[in-house]
Amino acid sequence: MNANNENKRVTPESLGGSLKSTLRKSDEPDRVFPKNRKVEVVFLVEAVNAILPRTEGVEDITLIKLPGTEYEVPIILPEKLQAVARRKMLNQLRWFRDNSNKMKEYLEKVTNMYKYEVKKRNKKGEVVISFIKAKEAINEPKNWNCYIQPPGGDVRETTDVGMDGFCPACALFGTVITNVTLEFLDTIDNKNKNVFGESVGVKSRVEFDPAITFLDKEKSVAKYTHSKVADGVSWTGMGLYSDYHVIPGTIFVGKVTLEDVTEAELKAFLAVLSSIDRLGGRERLYGGVRVYLIGIKGGSYETASALEIARKLAEKYGGAKYPPAIDEVIKKTTELVKEKRFTSLDTNAFKNLMDNTNVWEDLWSDTVKYDRQIVKRILDLIRGSEKYEEASR
Numbered sequence: 533m534n535a536n537n538e539n540k541r542v543t544p545e546s547l548g549g550s551l552k553s554t555l556r557k558s559d560e561p562d563r564v565f566p567k568n569r570k571v572e573v574v575f576l577v578e579a580v581n582a583i584l585p586r587t588e589g590v591e592d593i594t595l596i597k598l599p600g601t602e603y604e605v606p607i608i609l610p611e612k613l614q615a616v617a618r619r620k621m622l623n624q625l626r627w628f629r630d631n632s633n634k635m636k637e638y639l640e641k642v643t644n645m646y647k648y649e650v651k652k653r654n655k656k657g658e659v660v661i662s663f664i665k666a667k668e669a670i671n672e673p674k675n676w677n678c679y680i681q682p683p684g685g686d687v688r689e690t691t692d693v694g695m696d697g698f699c700p701a702c703a704l705f706g707t708v709i710t711n712v713t714l715e716f717l718d719t720i721d722n723k724n725k726n727v728f729g730e731s732v733g734v735k736s737r738v739e740f741d742p743a744i745t746f747l748d749k750e751k752s753v754a755k756y757t758h759s760k761v762a763d764g765v766s767w768t769g770m771g772l773y774s775d776y777h778v779i780p781g782t783i784f785v786g787k788v789t790l791e792d793v794t795e796a797e798l799k800a801f802l803a804v805l806s807s808i809d810r811l812g813g814r815e816r817l818y819g820g821v822r823v824y825l826i827g828i829k830g831g832s833y834e835t836a837s838a839l840e841i842a843r844k845l846a847e848k849y850g851g852a853k854y855p856p857a858i859d860e861v862i863k864k865t866t867e868l869v870k871e872k873r874f875t876s877l878d879t880n881a882f883k884n885l886m887d888n889t890n891v892w893e894d895l896w897s898d899t900v901k902y903d904r905q906i907v908k909r910i911l912d913l914i915r916g917s918e919k920y921e922e923a924s925r
């Protein structure tokens with residue numbers, strides 16, 4: 533590698549060219565079938581405020597023993613990163629909805645998703661299959677929404693309450709399509725309804741490693757005492773309480789693998805990832821973070837892990853008297869991933885894409901094509917294995 537290449541950074545403009553053989557094309561006829569085209573992205577998360585990277589419990593921070601070291605270190609669980617990225621993308625899709633006149637166009641396409649011929653079975657002719665939430669919003673695109681809400685009460689699936697099953701976040705991060713999402717099961721062929729059960733899972737194409745710091749809990753975790761009154765926490769009795777936080781300045785190493793994504797999907801995802809600014813419990817008061825994109829690499833197998841990089845950083849910084857500054861860790865991590873043939877990424881250039889409506893238009897356009905293939909696949913499953921084989925070639 534010459535000096536020029538050393539300093540070369542992937543920008544939104546060069547992204548498509550540099551990952552050409554890895555990215556899927558938006559018009560590929562079999563985009564919904566995996567080809568294991570993997571894009572690995574290594575990034576750093578810097579706590580700029582105290583953060584609470586926990587899932588359950590009042591005082592728990594998730595800690596692991598960093599293998600091969602004497603350190604016990606906080607981690608951010610993959611499901612947390614996944615949920616934060618998805619929420620961030622949904623926020624931006626709502627912004628796009630309110631700042632573009634294109635929403636109607638996409639909702640129309642989803643509302644007219646697929647024409648299914650039913651001549652043979654009940655002579656009804658054609659049935660148009662559509663996503664229910666698109667149909668509801670078509671005349672009032674400002675009403676379109678998709679959100680994460682856990683199932684509860686009578687609902688059986690997450691999709692029953694919030695997810696629409698067709699938007700770019702659902703297509704990329706996964707969803708469950710049920711007869712509550714899709715309007716067709718009752719109109720078609722009740723006899724063969726059980727061909728694929730009552731729901732179809734759209735697998736997430738985004739897989740995070742746990743993000744891991746390289747500093748022992750002695751250096752990265754502290755107990756804070758808060759005033760319940762100031763925090764607005766409901767309480768009786770004592771006005772003070774304590775819990776554990778990851779202290780500001782702590783740096784986590786993260787890695788995410790995207791599978792079988794198009795250029796538009798990757799671009800939008802990198803915009804979202806680089807813009808994550810809140811993480812962890814009680815986000816209104818704590819949890820300020822900054823994300824730095826370090827390197828990117830395409831291929832058919834994974835070559836790096838957050839764990840392995842964190843171990844190497846622990847070797848260098850674990851015993852240091854003072855925790856290293858972010859610039860220093862960016863430099864070292866960049867060196868480490870370059871050994872694995874990653875190319876550097878221009879974080880700010882990707883962050884700037886957030887407010888670029890073209891990015892979200894391209895993403896919607898690719899997503900609608902993807903949805904069409906998903907619906908086609910569901911229909912093929914209903915029609916029978918013969919057609920399914922044809923579609924899965």
Ligand SMILES: [Zn+2]
Binds near residue numbers: 699700
């Ligand atoms: Zn959605």
